[in-house]
Amino acid sequence: MTTVREATQALLRQLGMTTIFGNPGSTELPMFRDFPNDFRYVLGLQESVVMAMADGYAQGTGRAALVNLHSSAGTGHALGNLFTAFRNQTPLVVTAGQQARSILPFEPFLYAEGAAEFPRPFVKWSVEPARAQDVPAAVARAWIVAMQPPRGPTFVSIPIDDWERDCNPVIPPRAGAANPGDPALLAEAAALLAGARRPALVLGAGVARDGAWGAAIALAEKHQAATYVAPFSARCSFPEDHRLFAGFLDPRREAIVATLGDHDVILAIGGPLSLYHVEGEGPHLPPGATTIFIADHPGQASWAPCDLSIVAHAGHAIATLLSASAPKRMVPPALIRPEPAAPGGGAITDRWLLSRIAALRPARSVIVEEAPTARGPMHDHLPITRPDGFYTCASGGLGHGLPAAVGMALARSDEKVIALIGDGSAMYAIQALWSAAKLGTPVSFIIFNNRRYDALRGFGRLFGMQTVEGTDLAGLDFVQIAAGQGVSARRVERAEDLDAALNWSLASALPTLVEVVIE
Known part of the structure; x- marks a missing residue:
């Protein structure tokens, strides 16, 4: 037997989560008793700062980061950037302190009522374990869910007196493989792309998240496809100085239709091309064009306007499309960038x-x-x-x-x-x-x-x-x-x-x- 704290620390070490982003409060202090020398605590001066630092770190490493918040107050401070992490599809394991189980019936000072419900819907999974000895297993499950595509934050509320309880060690889990996509649907997409007269690619942040930068370039060059950035893409998925780069889609329905109007097959990968900022009218897509949407997010696949929707890891999907044949096509004209005007009178634009x-x-x-x-x-x-x-x-x-x-x-x-x-x-x-x-x-x-x-x-x-x-x-x-x-x-x-x-x-x-x- 070991304590909940010791079992959790051993689990975190094996999962590579030895950097903890936090702003400590009273209900979290026992978590850090005898803090291991090989762990690092990154202090932020407010919980929204803590959450965003962890988000940047997780995106930079490609691995889930650990965030520690202070009960309801700290979770509330962090919610804005928790929402951003959810939309960024950033893998985070978020823990928050809770008051001692023995005094929870008395609504004690600094307790969290409905702690697991508070961060919803901006977490993939949320729990306050029923027993102290279930805490390490809950953290392990939170890590698995956070790392499974579509990745995102998870949440575990931990009562202050749980850390000293006895429990059994937890064997670290293994995350499942990324979804390669339905072979028949990908073959259909490849055939549509091969038969296109003037194809277009629209790349979202998922292409970058899935490490498919090079594959996206190869796909664009294989089909001589004009390549656009999806509206509000939070990552860059294609070199913006490439001869096939065609620009950024405006997040308005009418503008998207006008920009893509000359293309007969439109392949959107890694993020929706229909992410609007204002109301619009008319069709969502150019009339007569065939639109294919590929993303690892089933929710996006369910509502994105398109003719063919496929749930798949962008890297796997693009690799499958690259294995299919493609006809020779004319090279589309290169994008011409405007030169900035020299500042007048010393003023800076x-x-x-x-x-x-x-x-x-x-x-x-x-x-x-x-x-x-x-x-x-x-x-x-x-x-x-x-x-x-x-x-x-x-x-x-x-x-x-x-x-x-x-x-x-x-x-x-x-x-x-x-x-x-x-x-x-x-x-x-x-x-x-x-x-x-x-x-x-x-x-x-x-x-x-x-x-x-x-x-x-x-x-x-x-x-x-x-x-x-x-x-x-x-x-x-x-x-x-x-x-x-x-x-x-x-x-x-x-x-x-x-x-x-x-x-x-x-x-x-x-x-x-x-x-x-x-x-």
């Missing part, structure tokens, strides 16, 4: 900033982005050209990017992480700068300071609103905020000073912040 980051970034760099207003200009002026080189939040929520960059830097210590963060986004999780300084992660935080929630102002115009209340952010000083948390920072207001500040940040072996005033 987001386009100019992005073009300078593209010119100066190290070859082995990773972009983590949460600057909604700059996403369109980024498509034009900061092409992502290497696998696993871009990450953003799939949920559309704010407060993920800055701490996720810290977690990504922990996972990818041999690469330069560049965090592109809007001023409004940064303030949702600015405490992550302290964690970056404490950990010494060499992230370059680039703050786009336009002194407002500019994306909301632009979106308001869709509703005929010329003014939008609550969007003015004038007066923030990110240099002082960064300095107060131990991060060196510089402010840039004129174009002639931009390159020097970026080069300083990109060359640093410590975290740095560059606040760029955007006109």
Whole structure:
């Protein structure tokens, strides 16, 4: 016999989850008694920061990360970024403290009522074990479910007095293989693709998650298919400087139909091409075109407008499609990117900033982005050209990017992480700068300071609103905020000073912040 804590620690060690992201509370303290020397505790100053750091770390390593929260209060703080992790399909095992079982009938201070229900529906599986000795097995099951496609977070609520109870050791489980897809349906898809006159590929984040970057390039070249990025894709799945790269689909029904209107067969892999942001009218897809959708998410496969829907691991599916024959076709015209206008009067535009980051970034760099207003200009002026080189939040929520960059830097210590963060986004999780300084992660935080929630102002115009209340952010000083948390920072207001500040940040072996005033 061993204690629940000892059995759980042994299990975590065998599963490779020895890095714990958390912000400790009273109901979690016994979990960390006699904390093993080979474990690492990564402290975040607020639970939403903790969740996003773990998300970035898990995406960077490709393995489930362990998150520890404080009862209902901590879980509540983390819910926004738990939602993002769920939409990112990030494997996380989330634990939360619970009050002692003996006093739960008395609704004690800091207890969690319906603890397993609270994080739903943004977890794949959730439980508060019926007995203390079931805790290690619950953590093992949580790991299995988190790692099974479609991957995502799971949740285990653990009463404070469970850690000292006796239990038997747990043998670590093995996760199942990825779904290769129905052979007959994939053969049908291959035949449709081979018979196409002008095929198109639409690639979503699942292609990157499944490690199918190279296979996607081979498939596009085999069929000379114009290749688009799916709306709101949180990863880059195709080199944006490739001759077959055709651009980014706008998340509006009418725009998607117009962009894909000349294609007769459309193959969407790894994410839906019908992820809308506003209402629309008319058909979802070009009339007369045949649309095939392949993803590892059964839910998406059930509602995505298409003619043929297949649930499969993107890598396996693309490998099957590559084994089929393809006719020779004309090469489609290459995408022409606009050149950014030189800044006038020294003022810096987001386009100019992005073009300078593209010119100066190290070859082995990773972009983590949460600057909604700059996403369109980024498509034009900061092409992502290497696998696993871009990450953003799939949920559309704010407060993920800055701490996720810290977690990504922990996972990818041999690469330069560049965090592109809007001023409004940064303030949702600015405490992550302290964690970056404490950990010494060499992230370059680039703050786009336009002194407002500019994306909301632009979106308001869709509703005929010329003014939008609550969007003015004038007066923030990110240099002082960064300095107060131990991060060196510089402010840039004129174009002639931009390159020097970026080069300083990109060359640093410590975290740095560059606040760029955007006109």
